[in-house]
Amino acid sequence: MTFWDFAHLHFFELFFLLLSITFIFAMIFWFLVFLINKYSLNLTSKWLNLKSEKIPLSEYVSRDTLVFGQLSTLREYSNAEIAAVFSLHNGGKFNNGISVQKWSLTHDCCADGSFPFYDKSLKYRDQLISQTDWVANAIIEDLYFLDISTMRETSAWRREFVRNSIVSCVFKLVQTNDAQELIVGLFFRDNIIDKSTFDSKKLIEYSDRISSILKTGMDNL
Numbered sequence: 001m002t003f004w005d006f007a008h009l010h011f012f013e014l015f016f017l018l019l020s021i022t023f024i025f026a027m028i029f030w031f032l033v034f035l036i037n038k039y040s041l042n043l044t045s046k047w048l049n050l051k052s053e054k055i056p057l058s059e060y061v062s063r064d065t066l067v068f069g070q071l072s073t074l075r076e077y078s079n080a081e082i083a084a085v086f087s088l089h090n091g092g093k094f095n096n097g098i099s100v101q102k103w104s105l106t107h108d109c110c111a112d113g114s115f116p117f118y119d120k121s122l123k124y125r126d127q128l129i130s131q132t133d134w135v136a137n138a139i140i141e142d143l144y145f146l147d148i149s150t151m152r153e154t155s156a157w158r159r160e161f162v163r164n165s166i167v168s169c170v171f172k173l174v175q176t177n178d179a180q181e182l183i184v185g186l187f188f189r190d191n192i193i194d195k196s197t198f199d200s201k202k203l204i205e206y207s208d209r210i211s212s213i214l215k216t217g218m219d220n221l
Helices: 003-009 011-038 057-078 133-141 156-163 200-216
Strands: 082-093 099-110 143-147 168-176 179-188
Touching: 057 082, 057 099, 057 179, 057 200, 133 143, 133 168, 133 179, 143 200, 168 200, 179 200
Parallel strands: none
Antiparallel strands: 082 099, 082 179, 143 168, 168 179
């Protein structure tokens, strides 16, 4: 008896057997999905994209309040007009598989009587790192001082900083396990920062604190 003869003779038995096996595998799959969501695990693949549950709004508020408090203290200590956090993130992929890296302004505070960045929700969100020289330099140099007058005359970012009356900046990169997370920036409107006298230890200290708060929701440092 050939296989096809056997299959024809026992068609219904084989059909229900395959149906049962398929059902069992489907139940196992959805049980795993349930466990991943229940315990807030992250799993991403070509076919499946599960992310941890969103944290409650109250926790977001508490976390961001701590971040703004650290930024405010750092800004006052450094006599800067603006202190800001620029988060680095994946901007997706092209069809050829090359990933796009971007940055976004997520937190900022400014001095009393001062003003924040113009059009910050438009010009300071989802920007390509490769097209933002000051962000790229901050990533490369880890601690980057920028005198706006030294930027190229044709630089769009120079025009943007001039529009916002910024004359100098200093940026600190924060990374964990070789993963670049964010950049904390201080912006000055009245004076050019002197590398030799600037207290970079405070900037490093508060940058690490902010990174810790954003990850844990608590000030552990």
